[in-house]
Every structure is written in structure tokens, then in C-alpha cells.
Amino acid sequence: MKTRDKIIYASLELFNEKGERNITTNHIAAHLGISPGNLYYHFRNKEDIIRSIFSLYQAHLETSFQPYEGEPATIDLLIGYFDAMFYAMWEFRFMYANLTDILNRDEELKSLYLVTQQQVLTRCSHVLSKLNQDGVIAIDEEEIPHLAETIRMIVCFWIGYKQTHSSQMEITKSSLYEGLLRILMISKAYSTSESRTTFVRLEQHYRELAAAPIE
Numbered sequence: 198m199k200t201r202d203k204i205i206y207a208s209l210e211l212f213n214e215k216g217e218r219n220i221t222t223n224h225i226a227a228h229l230g231i232s233p234g235n236l237y238y239h240f241r242n243k244e245d246i247i248r249s250i251f252s253l254y255q256a257h258l259e260t261s262f263q264p265y266e267g268e269p270a271t272i273d274l275l276i277g278y279f280d281a282m283f284y285a286m287w288e289f290r291f292m293y294a295n296l297t298d299i300l301n302r303d304e305e306l307k308s309l310y311l312v313t314q315q316q317v318l319t320r321c322s323h324v325l326s327k328l329n330q331d332g333v334i335a336i337d338e339e340e341i342p343h344l345a346e347t348i349r350m351i352v353c354f355w356i357g358y359k360q361t362h363s364s365q366m367e368i369t370k371s372s373l374y375e376g377l378l379r380i381l382m383i384s385k386a387y388s389t390s391e392s393r394t395t396f397v398r399l400e401q402h403y404r405e406l407a408a409a410p411i412e
Contacts, residue, residue: 200235201239201240204236205253207228208220208225208246209250209253209291211224211228212250212292213288213289213291216291217291217292217295218295220243221243222237222240225246247292247303247306248303250289251313254285254292255309257284257285257288258285258313261281261284262278262320262321262324263320264320270327270333272399275333276399279377279380279381279399279403282377282380283370283373283374285352286352287370290356293352293353294356294360294368296353296357314349318342318349321349322345333388333389333391334387334389335389344384344387347383348383351380351383352376352380355375356372356376359372370406370409374404374406377403378400378403378407381396
């Protein structure tokens with residue numbers, strides 16, 4: 198792995214474990230056993246590193262939430278979408294935990310974030326529209342963008358909500374699965390008689406994951 202990539206992934210690991218506000222470029226260099234000068238050869242500052250991490254986040258969102266075509270909406274397909282939501286929340290949890298501060302410090306990143314989130318909203322709306330056409334959910338077409346936005350809102354702000362409404366500040370996989378279960382609860386309200394059992398099975402699947410021992 199190239200030094201630049203090592204810096205990106207080490208930074209992501211440290212930001213997630215220690216909190217982005219607690220980690221400096223010197224911490225990252227020390228963690229990798231390289232000089233600060235070597236790090237600055239590849240990145241101008243910490244914001245530059247965060248933008249590179251954001252590129253990984255963008256790539257995940259782009260590939261994971263494409264509307265499905267030419268196949269039935271199976272439970273495995275739905276699990277794929279929900280697992281992709283969980284991956285985004287867990288792998289980039291430092292960003293969600295400190296989103297407002299990070300974006301306020303970097304106008305360039307904020308612009309990228311807004312464009313990316315609009316693309317996510319569009320893709321999510323397309324997925325919901327296809328599920329509606331296939332009889333998995335029953336919803337008026339004009340309400341689909343609002344449902345998509347509600348799902349996006351939970352994904353983006355669930356971590357902040359848990360941290361401000363609980364004495365437990367640590368972000369755990371179990372707490373993130375609780376967020377997925379809220380999205381499922383909302384989604385199940387739009388289920389059809391044919392898909393109700395599928396949503397119940399999905400809830401059971403993620404309740405089991407939420408109750409699993411912390412790794």
C-alpha cells in the first residue's frame with residue numbers, strides 16, 4: 198500500500214477510535230512511524246486528509262444505493278441496502294459524530310457533501326419508487342422524496358442523537374443497528390400484505406445483530 202493510502206486509512210481508524218477532534222497530523226504520523234514532513238508531502242493539513250476519506254465515503258454511497266433492475270426485490274436485496282447504510286454509519290462514524298463542526302471548518306468539503314447527499318437522496322428515491330412499483334411498499338409517489346429524506350436524516354444524525362440523549366458516548370455497532378431498526382419501523386408502515394412478512398424477518402435479523410455481544 199502506498200504511503201498516501203496508508204495515511205488515509207490510518208487517519209480513518211484513529212478518527213473513528215479517538216474522535217477526529219482529538220487527533221492531529223502529528224498523532225497520525227506517529228501512529229504510522231513516519232515523520233510529520235513525510236505526511237505533509239502527501240497532505241497539506243488534516244482537512245486535506247478528511248477530504249480524501251470523504252472520497253471513500255462518496256464511492257461507497259455511489260456503488261451501494263443504485264436502483265435494482267431486472268430482478269425481484271428479495272429479502273437479500275433489501276438486506277444489501279440496509280447493510281450498506283450500516284457500513285456508511287460505522288466505517289465513517291467519526292464524520293457523523295462531528296458532522297456540523299467538520300463541515301463548518303471546510304467550505305470545499307461542505308459543497309462536496311451537499312452534492313453527494315443530493316445524489317443519495319435521488320438514488321434512494323429511485324429505489325423506493327421501484328419498490329413501490331413492485332408492490333413491496335405502498336406509498337403515493339409524491340411522498341417518496343419525503344420518505345427518502347427521512348431515511349437519510351436518520352442515517353446522518355442518528356449518532357448525534359444517541360450521543361446527546363444518552364449518558365453513553367461510545368459509538369457501538371449495537372447502537373447503530375438500533376438506528377437501522379428505526380428506519381425499518383418507518384419502512385414497514387408502508388409494507389403491503391405480500392411484503393409484511395419480509396419486513397418482519399428483516400426486523401428480526403437486525404434485532405439479533407443489535408443484541409449480539411459487542412466485538
